[in-house]
């Protein structure tokens with residue numbers, strides 16, 4: 001299995017290389033050169049199987065020679081052992097024909113645990129074999145950083161540094177990053193906003209001396225292994241609703257387009273998915289683009305679903321690559337235009353995108369209302385991101401086809417917004433109810449490249 005860049009100028013890599021590299025050298029994103037197929041019989045045989053079994057069957061063809069079957073099975077078992085639900089990704093019914101896929105039973109209560117827990121084990125295994133170590137540096141607005149620290153804590157081959165904007169993330173998110181006690185994970189509270197954090201991480205990757213010196217690596221949402229891990233729950237949920245004998249649709253609260261793109265991969269592998277629906281909050285660049293208005297950056301407006309407050313949706317490049325018939329030159333040109341504000345999508349590519357994706361946009365008021373409504377209608381307390389999805393799904397769904405909305409976080413991760421909307425304070429699951437009592441460990445640091453680099457070098461020398 002070979003991986004190619006969406007901009008067509010970087011070397012082809014194996015799964016292992018693409019995973020450890022993250023971003024391609026031409027600035028593009030790695031995608032599989034071909035999409036492995038699952039027959040209807042293969043899909044039908046997943047019914048009633050444990051999540052780990054489905055994970056193995058779905059992901060195995062993508063990893064090529066990187067791991068043996070036995071190694072990969074062990075990696076998967078370790079990745080999901082810490083989840084608080086035997087089903088890993090349970091499905092609950094909201095009303096007739098509408099189901100919620102609960103992706104928040106991992107250790108940090110958001111769907112990012114599905115990918116990050118797997119990536120932690122994949123990195124550890126691959127690096128140990130190579131006798132190598134890496135330093136992972138990432139920026140977070142909350143969920144990615146906590147999932148990364150949780151996934152890599154205590155592993156031997158990796159040091160992790162997560163930059164977050166001081167004072168601008170929720171207390172649960174902060175505590176999930178600052179309370180792990182293992183010496184290889186480090187939370188850095190930067191005096192700046194999320195864009196500053198992201199810019200400093202980029203600066204570190206562009207400083208090639210530093211990059212080589214500390215063996216810098218990344219696990220942000222463009223890493224192919226993260227997308228791959230998310231393909232699994234489209235299969236597990238569709239099969240439990242009768243696939244492949246029955247078609248199923250999905251609605252996905254979307255920011256960086258990673259989660260919904262995983263659904264597209266599932267469909268390309270042969271899973272009979274009827275519609276894939278992109279749900280955005282008021283930061284609706286994807287919804288506008290899918291409506292034919294081009295892809296133009298605006299100002300990010302903070303919302304009560306902050307993990308979707310983005311303007312440049314990094315994984316959308318993968319969707320564009322396929323919509324432009326895998327023409328890397330065309331994609332490189334669009335990304336160049338994006339640097340100065342935006343681009344128009346060609347008519348042919350627009351048609352290709354519309355064949356795959358529908359979209360809807362939800363206002364703050366509607367999000368608020370959806371949380372209150374669904375508590376009354378079904379007893380489900382939705383997090384604000386999941387509420388965006390459920391609202392769009394109800395508006396757009398065809399009642400003849402079962403709709404699955406992805407619930408991307410546990411309501412207790414966003415207690416203030418949930419309580420304001422519903423009057424109910426969402427409690428943390430019992431297994432982490434002492435989060436507010438654990439002591440915190442964090443380094444407050446200036447928004448300054450030199451200070452950050454000195455700190456990181458100092459810590460990994462110990």
Ligand SMILES: *Cc1c(COP(=O)(O)O)cnc(C)c1O
Pocket residue numbers: 110111112143144221253254255256257258259260307308385408409
């Ligand atoms: C990251 C995140 C999203 C957006 O997912 P993408 O893969 O970036 O589209 C939605 N909801 C929550 C809770 C998240 O953490």
